[in-house]
Amino acid sequence: MTTRFFIRNTSIPGRRLAGWIGAACALFAAAPAFAEQRAGNIWGLAPCVTVHGEKIDALFMIIFWLTAVVFVLTQGTYIYFLIAYRKRPGHKAFYSHGSNKLEIIWTTAPTIVFLALAIYGNRLWEEIHRPAPSNSLVIDVSSYQFGWEMRYPGISGKLAPIDIKKISDTNHWGTDPDNPLTSQDVQATELVIPVGRPVHLLLHARDVIHSFYVPEFRMYQDCVPGRTIGWVWFQATRTGNFQIACNQLCGTGHYNMKAPVRVVTEEEFQKWLKPRQEKNAATPASSVPVATLTQP
Numbered sequence: 001m002t003t004r005f006f007i008r009n010t011s012i013p014g015r016r017l018a019g020w021i022g023a024a025c026a027l028f029a030a031a032p033a034f035a036e037q038r039a040g041n042i043w044g045l046a047p048c049v050t051v052h053g054e055k056i057d058a059l060f061m062i063i064f065w066l067t068a069v070v071f072v073l074t075q076g077t078y079i080y081f082l083i084a085y086r087k088r089p090g091h092k093a094f095y096s097h098g099s100n101k102l103e104i105i106w107t108t109a110p111t112i113v114f115l116a117l118a119i120y121g122n123r124l125w126e127e128i129h130r131p132a133p134s135n136s137l138v139i140d141v142s143s144y145q146f147g148w149e150m151r152y153p154g155i156s157g158k159l160a161p162i163d164i165k166k167i168s169d170t171n172h173w174g175t176d177p178d179n180p181l182t183s184q185d186v187q188a189t190e191l192v193i194p195v196g197r198p199v200h201l202l203l204h205a206r207d208v209i210h211s212f213y214v215p216e217f218r219m220y221q222d223c224v225p226g227r228t229i230g231w232v233w234f235q236a237t238r239t240g241n242f243q244i245a246c247n248q249l250c251g252t253g254h255y256n257m258k259a260p261v262r263v264v265t266e267e268e269f270q271k272w273l274k275p276r277q278e279k280n281a282a283t284p285a286s287s288v289p290v291a292t293l294t295q296p
């Protein structure tokens with residue numbers, strides 16, 4: 001009734017505007033039908049599959065329930081007061097200058113809660129940013145407009161050393177073509193990792209700032225050109241297929257900048273990595289272009 005009244009009584013530009021708003025709302029409402037369907041847990045967070053992720057989620061849930069309880073209590077009191085002390089004939093307003101005791105309580109209590117959360121959060125942050133364990137699998141990750149490339153250690157178990165100043169269109173990693181390790185490196189366009197083993201990522205960007213983001217890992221880290229971001233490590237808790245998404249608006253193809261992530265058993269991982277390492281070891285160094293990719 002109200003909407004019809006409003007439209008009938010507005011000028012032509014007003015009606016046109018209402019039409020546009022209606023069309024935009026319809027388009028917005030229909031958008032989920034075209035989106036990629038999420039496997040589960042549509043109302044909450046994506047499933048969590050890393051050790052640190054579980055701790056981050058626990059902190060997140062503590063904060064969520066704490067704020068939820070405070071929200072209900074304060075808004076409940078507010079609504080109760082609105083009704084209980086509404087204007088009525090025969091009721092006179094009562095002026096209060098407050099209570100010092102109450103002021104102290106409701107200032108001290110949140111201070112203690114915030115301090116506790118800050119200390120807990122800081123300890124967790126410190127734990128996540130601790131140096132990667134020595135038995136970690138080191139993987140080099142290179143981001144570019146608009147995709148991802150990975151580099152695994154070759155048969156010697158060592159990645160070829162890089163010099164970020166040498167990174168170019170023809171030398172994606174900045175490796176030295178004369179170093180024998182360079183031709184041994186295993187390159188891939190998917191991130192394959194073993195479950196239950198720490199994985200240490202070296203994040204690079206070849207052109208602009210990108211961001212390595214895997215929601216299920218609760219991991220989000222910018223890749224900055226000219227730098228090696230070397231403090232990211234994690235340990236997956238279960239196998240599955242996921243996706244890296246670039247989470248930093250990096251250009252026209254940003255929306256499609258993704259790469260598959262496969263968390264597999266140690267056995268499957270070795271089955272994937274070993275033949276690639278052996279193949280590279282058998283290839284003479286001079287015949288391998290530095291930027292060659294091994295397709296998954």
Ligand SMILES: [Cu+2]
Nearest residue numbers: 210246250257
């Ligand atoms: Cu990007």
